[in-house]
Amino acid sequence: MVTDLNPWYRAAACSGTDPELFHPDSESPAAQQDAKELCAACPVRETCLDEALAEEAGLGLTSRFGIRGGMSRRQRVREDARRRGVTPAPKRRHASTKPKCTKFMPKLTPEQREEMRRLWTDEGFTQIALSRRFGVAPKTVRRTLGLEP
Known part of the structure; x- marks a missing residue:
């Protein structure tokens, strides 16, 4: 939204x-x-966007309000950072994208444990490769292989 203070306001759609x-x-x-x-x-x-960014320069998200220049306050924070060549803070991750707790990783069957030991000794698989292959934490691999108590 523009005000009479802006010389270009008469041409604005708003x-x-x-x-x-x-x-x-x-x-x-x-x-x-x-x-x-x-x-x-x-x-x-x-x-309008240029003026909004100039007025809000250096201000955080909580000091910006409304839609200006076709952008929300969050979009203006990112645009301001982009124009200044600054990498903005990453977006917060939603709870659904958090890494799963390793406490609830699937348990290995006796057959899987035997297969893991065979791949470790005979095939030369690394701990990380075994972890990915069986879908368990690296700590589970180390315990299964007897490398960790």
């Missing part, structure tokens, strides 16, 4: 639009869609 459109209650893509669609067709979107 000129005269309700400011609430650019400050949705949620950060969900659906809540931001209307504002982003309006910005996508705006002839001064890049100028």
Whole structure:
């Protein structure tokens, strides 16, 4: 959204639009869609984005608000970092992508244990290769091979 302070505001697609459109209650893509669609067709979107990034320079995510230049506050943080050549912090991983706890790894059957020992001694498999092949933690491989108590 633009104000009278910006010399280019008269050409903006959002000129005269309700400011609430650019400050949705949620950060969900659906809540931001209307504002982003309006910005996508705006002839001064890049100028608006440039000004938003200049005003917000050095500010963190919590100091940025609403849709500006067709981008959400999170997108502007990433764009600002990209323009400055800084690698932004990685996105947080959702609980579903966390590595599984090795405590609940599958147990090996006696046949699998024997096969693992054979591959170790006769075929020269490494501990990591055995770990991947049987889907167990490296510690389980070491214990099965008698390398660790």
